[in-house]
Amino acid sequence: MTAATSTQKIRVVVAKPGLDGHDRGAKIIARALRDAGMEVIYTGLHQTPEQIVETVVQEDADAVGLSILSGAHMTLVPKIVDLLRAQGIDDVVVTVGGTIPADDIPQLKELGVAAVFTPGAPTQEIIDFLVSAVGEREPR
Amino acid sequence: MAQTPAGDDSPEQQWREAFEAAPQRDVSFTTLSGTPVEPLYTEADLPENADEQIGLPGQYPFTRGVYPSMYRGRLWTMRQFAGFGSAEETNERFHYLLDHGQTGLSTAFDMPSLMGHDSDSPLSLGEVGREGVAVDTVEDMTTLYKGIDLGEVSVSMTINAPAAIMLAYYVVAAEREGVPPQQLAGTIQADILKEYIAQKEWCFPIDPAMRIMGDMIEWCSQQMPRWHPVSISGYHIREAGSTAAQELAFTLKDGLTYVEEAVERGLDVDDFAPRLSFFFNAQIDFFEEIAKYRAARRIWARELKETFGAKNPKSWLMRFHTQTAGVSLTAQQPLNNVVRTAIEALAGVLGGTQSLHTNSYDEALALPTEDAVRLALRTQQIIADETGVASTIDPLGGSYFVEALTDKIEAEVYEYFKKIDELGGMVAAVKANYPQREIADASYELQQEIDSGRRVVVGVNAYTEGDEEQTALHRSDPAMERGQVDRLNAVRARRDGAAVEASLVKLREAAAQEGANLMPLLLDCTRTDASEGEIVQALQDVFGKYTESPVF
Numbered sequence: 001m002t003a004a005t006s007t008q009k010i011r012v013v014v015a016k017p018g019l020d021g022h023d024r025g026a027k028i029i030a031r032a033l034r035d036a037g038m039e040v041i042y043t044g045l046h047q048t049p050e051q052i053v054e055t056v057v058q059e060d061a062d063a064v065g066l067s068i069l070s071g072a073h074m075t076l077v078p079k080i081v082d083l084l085r086a087q088g089i090d091d092v093v094v095t096v097g098g099t100i101p102a103d104d105i106p107q108l109k110e111l112g113v114a115a116v117f118t119p120g121a122p123t124q125e126i127i128d129f130l131v132s133a134v135g136e137r138e139p140r
Numbered sequence: 141m142a143q144t145p146a147g148d149d150s151p152e153q154q155w156r157e158a159f160e161a162a163p164q165r166d167v168s169f170t171t172l173s174g175t176p177v178e179p180l181y182t183e184a185d186l187p188e189n190a191d192e193q194i195g196l197p198g199q200y201p202f203t204r205g206v207y208p209s210m211y212r213g214r215l216w217t218m219r220q221f222a223g224f225g226s227a228e229e230t231n232e233r234f235h236y237l238l239d240h241g242q243t244g245l246s247t248a249f250d251m252p253s254l255m256g257h258d259s260d261s262p263l264s265l266g267e268v269g270r271e272g273v274a275v276d277t278v279e280d281m282t283t284l285y286k287g288i289d290l291g292e293v294s295v296s297m298t299i300n301a302p303a304a305i306m307l308a309y310y311v312v313a314a315e316r317e318g319v320p321p322q323q324l325a326g327t328i329q330a331d332i333l334k335e336y337i338a339q340k341e342w343c344f345p346i347d348p349a350m351r352i353m354g355d356m357i358e359w360c361s362q363q364m365p366r367w368h369p370v371s372i373s374g375y376h377i378r379e380a381g382s383t384a385a386q387e388l389a390f391t392l393k394d395g396l397t398y399v400e401e402a403v404e405r406g407l408d409v410d411d412f413a414p415r416l417s418f419f420f421n422a423q424i425d426f427f428e429e430i431a432k433y434r435a436a437r438r439i440w441a442r443e444l445k446e447t448f449g450a451k452n453p454k455s456w457l458m459r460f461h462t463q464t465a466g467v468s469l470t471a472q473q474p475l476n477n478v479v480r481t482a483i484e485a486l487a488g489v490l491g492g493t494q495s496l497h498t499n500s501y502d503e504a505l506a507l508p509t510e511d512a513v514r515l516a517l518r519t520q521q522i523i524a525d526e527t528g529v530a531s532t533i534d535p536l537g538g539s540y541f542v543e544a545l546t547d548k549i550e551a552e553v554y555e556y557f558k559k560i561d562e563l564g565g566m567v568a569a570v571k572a573n574y575p576q577r578e579i580a581d582a583s584y585e586l587q588q589e590i591d592s593g594r595r596v597v598v599g600v601n602a603y604t605e606g607d608e609e610q611t612a613l614h615r616s617d618p619a620m621e622r623g624q625v626d627r628l629n630a631v632r633a634r635r636d637g638a639a640v641e642a643s644l645v646k647l648r649e650a651a652a653q654e655g656a657n658l659m660p661l662l663l664d665c666t667r668t669d670a671s672e673g674e675i676v677q678a679l680q681d682v683f684g685k686y687t688e689s690p691v692f
Contacts, residue, residue, distance in 0.1 A: 123587065
């Protein structure tokens, strides 16, 4: 394992875009990532896409996990991805978690979302994914 | 089973020896909440004053049910929660449900409405009508219940932070149909403390939010004798990952806090306590849930009678609505959810619920389809009319296990009460993130149990089938949001803007004034067609907003 793939070095923003207050999953993921040795910044609830992108920039994050259970993912995710691009950010691993119907997943991936985790996804799978996805990026 | 002395050759001891000699499954025998469960319970597990603790239905302390006749007299109300898209679409679903034998209405609002934003706010983008119905003005409220006799049908509204505003809309909508507030029957959730604890849909900081809620309860106690002005809710606390005992402890403490506040306002406890109602979760651990409801009734009766000195026996009664656990539903093998929901619903019934919502099997990923909703309602009808469980009152009363579990949960609740009191009461505890942290810990532990396979979730970490076809999902109409914004703009165009502004100015003045009841002013704002977002904004000008410091 190189330094770049060490979980200690991974900085991840766990974010709750939109109005839904379902933060059980986001908090479990935040804690599991932290317990796995990552540096976790949890934005808290009801964040606008602008606020999330600002956090990603300020925290110099390697990855951002968007937790959405309101059904608004097809509005919020494209907006966040666009704002990241507008900031010239293309090496942050974007993942989405929540109640995402299977039909929407290909479209999200086309936008540049690296992975979508739906209900029942084990936390270890998410940890493993982040370690490998962040490790595979071009060195910064 | 309680231990018997060594050397004893009683039947109990013989059983224990035989049991211990037999092979046992290598799993952890704990409830969903992590409480260890004994292999057997006997009379020795009952408390000494069991007769007093268990009692009879309709008699203090109401362990066996709040009414002497329970379902022999009248079945529980089958009340399916519904709301999506526009007021017009939801109104159609309401008529559909009433036509299929549902006996009460339950309204789900969309996220912008729950958070006090108008549909045209930039914050509402993508969320209008998505998880519930969009209501911006009294006109939407009128459309929502069109063709339904509000003097007859009881209506429940699941809204909290802006509850006083939605109640004002409802009262004015009914007023325009010629139905006075005195005739309106139903419930508004309006349980603000659990928003900060679990559901996280807020508009104002905690203290002013408590005041608005108190204003509404006070107004209702004078104007709406058939209305339940608050539904003290554990449902969301449980969904957020609490244990059964935490659900009960935090919910009951929230309720006791509301009683305290109302008494401090000078209300007589017997003037409003009979109108308080509760809302609990029905999780999948069957006996634990039944015990939870029984413990809940007993604790509430004792606290109202002993602590608050309520004299009217109706003040002691905990009446509650139950909803099966949304979090127990799995996206994998969704038809399994039909079975989960049936078992959870049965627990609610055996626990003596007054009304019940059964979730639809397709809800892990989207709002339910019409077919799935009908199946959920049929599940209740099968329990009510085919299984025979409604023929006998509290059929599990006296069960060694159920009674022991009831006592155990009750004791755990009092432990929590003690900790909360040490923190200075529930409002202080919530500000200190205490319940939030307890819930986060419990939900994390449960997730670890599931991830490690120590707790089986069928179709998720056991008996999996790989890639599966997804069932047909409810899809929101993308044009809906635009339509709702157009309706709001039409109301804005035709109303008297100066009258709206004047009503909002008066509302701000009253908000800044301690002791003024805001309900009459909210009714005035409603009559001018002020929008929800405008009213919330006016109040936020005075009260400010709330920001959470999250714990995880």
